[in-house]
Amino acid sequence: AQSVSQHNHHVILSEAASLELGCNYSYGGTVNLFWYVQYPGQHLQLLLKYFSGDPLVKGIKGFEAEFIKSKFSFNLRKPSVQWSDTAEYFCAVNVINQGAQKLVFGQGTRLTINP
């Protein structure tokens, strides 16, 4: 069965620091990859997705992620974080199949940005 692993459970940074959150998945077939963000007290929102093509994908709010197929990785990056980026971040994989699109989520990484 496919699985997703996020290496960092809690990351604490200062404003303007660079961010990289790790995500690895296990599945040998074709996948879609996603990063979702959950701001405090809010529901999940899609940050960015990789579907095909350019492995470097750009999302909202200055976030980007790089799909490295040989490493089964999809790390999230941001060159300069802001206090408002404080949130929980989830990596997810969607196995290509017909019909409903089941997402498998990683454990989540809580990001705290100190002003």
Added chain:
Amino acid sequence: NAGVTQTPKFQVLKTGQSMTLQCAQDMNHNSMYWYRQDPGMGLRLIYYSASEGTTDKGEVPNGYNVSRLNKREFSLRLESAAPSQTSVYFCASSEYRPAGVVRYNEQFFGPGTRLTVL
């Protein structure tokens, strides 16, 4: 356009009590999902409904039942609540992907229901 709505927002149950979590979407999506979110475990799929009239088990279905009432509504029922079911429950919806069509249809999430079982 409210998106995905869930009721209630909070609920406290005693062990053995039953309850139903309600979910509705107004985006005319075919597929709907129920997840639970637990600290350190991310979101795990409980049940899903690919289209009206069908339901399937996800990763953690034990102790739950679902009903796809119509295209808009997908409810989750706990027949006899247990403390292990203390969690935050999220409903989501997406478009259905036909066979042979390679595209992703984003899942839209509701605001969640925080359930505590004592």
